[in-house]
Every structure is written in structure tokens, then in C-alpha cells.
Amino acid sequence: MLLKYKYKLKPHKTQAVIISNWLFMARKQYNYRLAERLNWFEATRTPVNSCPLNVSVVPVERIYQNIPEFRIQTRDGRKKDSNGHPITRKGDKHPNIINGYVAWETVQSANLAQTKKLFGEYKSMYSQVLQDVMSARANYDGELYLT
Numbered sequence: 001m002l003l004k005y006k007y008k009l010k011p012h013k014t015q016a017v018i019i020s021n022w023l024f025m026a027r028k029q030y031n032y033r034l035a036e037r038l039n040w041f042e043a044t045r046t047p048v049n050s051c052p053l054n055v056s057v058v059p060v061e062r063i064y065q066n067i068p069e070f071r072i073q074t075r076d077g078r079k080k081d082s083n084g085h086p087i088t089r090k091g092d093k094h095p096n097i098i099n100g101y102v103a104w105e106t107v108q109s110a111n112l113a114q115t116k117k118l119f120g121e122y123k124s125m126y127s128q129v130l131q132d133v134m135s136a137r138a139n140y141d142g143e144l145y146l147t
Contacts, residue, residue: 022125026133029115029122033108033134040102067102070095071110109134 011019070093077088096107112130116122122130 018124021121022129025122025125026129029130029133030136036108037104067096067107069097071106105134 073088073090073092073094075090076086079087081087094106096103109131112127112134115130
């Protein structure tokens with residue numbers, strides 16, 4: 001049996017404005033990231049997370065031009081091994097393209113810091129909220145458009 005709790009939210013006027021603003025920004029971010037993946041499909045005519053099995057419409061160099069091949073870890077990982085040492089360390093290289101598949105969740109999540117720099121309104125939003133928007137996009141492959 002699953003146990004669920006329901007809570008009624010009663011925000012003040014200022015809190016309601018903040019919540020409304022955050023929902024608007026989350027919808028905007030969700031739709032932008034979805035469009036990024038759809039543009040990938042339109043440019044390559046391949047499934048979003050795979051390379052073409054036959055000949056691509058565009059050269060492979062152009063397909064991957066905006067996607068870095070590796071991302072470099074900026075701090076020690078939080079997960080520890082049995083001796084208490086971090087499993088991943090600062091400076092480790094992780095591939096963004098694995099066997100021809102683009103790891104979209106990690107590529108787009110790494111871009112969230114850049115989003116906050118470019119668009120000041122996202123600085124007021126907690127980073128975990130934006131990461132949850134990204135994971136909702138990564139975990140849902142249907143046709144959902146938030147407006």
C-alpha cells in the first residue's frame with residue numbers, strides 16, 4: 001500500500017507572486033530544453049538520443065559542434081566508497097557522447113549555470129528547482145508542452 005499526503009498551500013500575496021513567477025520561468029525553461037532536443041532531431045533527422053545508422057543529412061562535425069565531447073568535474077563527488085573516499089574526484093573527465101548517444105540530461109544540466117548568468121531572473125530560483133525541471137524533461141518522452 002502506498003501512503004500519500006496532501007497539503008493545502010495557503011501562501012501570502014508576496015509568496016503567491018514568487019510561486020507564479022517561478023512556475024512561469026520553469027515552463028519557459030522546460031519548453032526551451034524541449035525545443036533544443038526537437039531542433040536536434042530536425043537538423044539531423046535522427047532520434048534525439050542516437051546517431052544515424054545510414055548517412056546523415058548533415059556532416060557529423062556539424063551535428064556535435066555545440067556539444068562538448070567531455071565535461072570536467074569541478075569538485076569531488078558526494079558519494080563515498082567503503083573507505084570514505086569520494087568515488088568521483090575533481091578533474092575527472094566524463095563523456096557527453098556515449099556510443100553515439102548524447103547524454104542530454106547531463107549536457108543540458110551543465111548549461112544551467114550559464115542560464116543563470118545570461119538571464120538574471122533565474123538567479124532568484126533555487127538550483128534544485130531548475131534541476132528538477134531538467135529531470136522532468138529527461139524522464140518524460142511524450143508530447144507534453146507546458147504553457
